[in-house]
Amino acid sequence: MSNTLEKKPKRQRDIRFDILKTIGLFCIIFAHVGPENNIFFHVRRFDVPLMVIVSGTLYAYSSGNKQISFWSYVKKRLPRLIAPVWLFMIFYFIATYIIFSLLSKPYPFSPQKIFETFLLLKGVGYVWIIRVFILVALAANLLLYVYRLCKSEAKFLTLLSLSYLGYELLLILIQRFSFLTRAIFLNVIINDYLLYLLPYGCLFGLGMAIPKLKNKSILLISGLFLSLFLLQAVYFYYKLGHFISNENFKYPPQSYYVSYGIFMSMLAYFVVNKLCVKYSLLERDNFLIRLIVFISSSSLWIYLWHIFFVYYWQNLIAEYFHELTSNFTISFVVVTFGAIAITYLQKKAIFNVIKKTKIGQKNSELLSILFLK
Incomplete structure (x- = not known):
């Protein structure tokens, strides 16, 4: 346990989804440091859908044929999501x-921004994705139940498609009858929770079915959603006279954003699956594989630490080394390597505390929830 990268990855792990999680995480980090005029800045906009889809797959894997109660899963999953985030944010705001x-500088965060951050709303701007994972965790048990009830991937995917269409209709109604969300409480419930739970819940459900789909089905789904995305791109271009980014349809997610996310996620899965088969990556054990497994299994804390590095890189270091921080490649390497390195040191230190101290052994479960997930 002294060196998390020296340990061999567990053989029951499916390295394909570790690779996909790593790709998704790197794309998210790129979004926070990359220039908007970079072509990859537009290409990488499948990052969040990919992470949610992979989460659905991993949940289905971990469930197997077991019957998992809603409360037992929620009591296990939610603390692993919320506790590390709140702990990090306490450190972040105090630091x-x-x-x-x-530095004799005014404190940049208002009480409202701090409060919103802990509620996983707007806040510092990076924590909304944690809210998404909490919402899909609440729906995971129901989705798994429906998936097993359907007894067919085709039936389940059809049901998910119909559910998503219902969500789009609901979105149109909410936008048309905006008076329904004038009350602050209703506005938060509908716009910050319901309108994220439904679409990302469908993506989570899609992830459950992926491992049992044949390559032809994967390519078919990818092609269908590529067609849907291109049709909407052409429609908006014809209507507005210029290309419009699907980023404008991300909060809350709408079909122009979701269709691209599914297309690219399915394509990424197909490519990664082919590469794993071609190069026998499922059986290999080397530093690169162990690094990918470490990044995948530590994605929450790497994501949290990247917030720290992004903020100080862009708001403090930039004051003195603007040319350095304006270079995308350097920015991406610094933020990514910094977040991975400090997460590695953190996990190594906590492993040692658990292994070598009585306090650590006595509180191993708590320390694991706070620092190791």
Whole structure:
């Protein structure tokens, strides 16, 4: 346990989904440091859908044929999502206060922004994705039940498609009758929770079915959603006279954004699957494989630490080394390597505390939830 990268990955792991999670995580980090005029900035916009789809697959894998109760899963899953985020945010806000005080700079975060961050709303701007994973975790048990009830991937995917169409109709109704969301409480419930639960729940469900789909079905689904995406792109171009980014349809997710996300996610799965078969990656054990497994299994803390590096790189280091921070490649390497490195050191330190101290052994479960997931 002394070195998390020296341990061999467990053989029951499916390295395909570790690779896909790593791709999704790197794409998200790119989004926060990359220039908008970079072509990859537009290509990588399948990152969040990919992460949700992979989460659905991993949940189905871990469930197997077991009957998992809603409450037992929620009690296990939610603390692993919320506790590390809140712990990190406490450190983040306190560290920022100390650093900015030492530099005689005004504190950049208002009480409202801090409060919204802990509620996983707008806040500092990066925590909304945690809210998405909490919402799909709440729906995971029901989706698995429906999936097993359908007894067919085709029936389940058809049901998910119909559910998503219902979501799009609901979105149109909410936009048309905006008075329904004038009350602050209803606005939060509908716009920040319901309109994220439904579409991302469908993507989570799609992930459950992926491992049992044949390559032809994967390519068919990818092609169908590529066609849907291109039809909408042409429609918006004809209507507005210029290309419009699907990023404008991300909050909440709409078909122009979701269709691209599914197309690219299915294509990524197909390519990764082919590469794993061709190069026998499922059986290999080397540093690169162990690194990918580490990044995948540590994605939450790497994501959290990247927030720290992005903020200080763009708001503090940039004041003194603007040419350095304006270079995308350097920015991406610094933020990514920094987040991975500090996560590795954190996990190694906690492993040692658990292994070598009585306090660590006594509180191993709590320490694991807070620092190792």
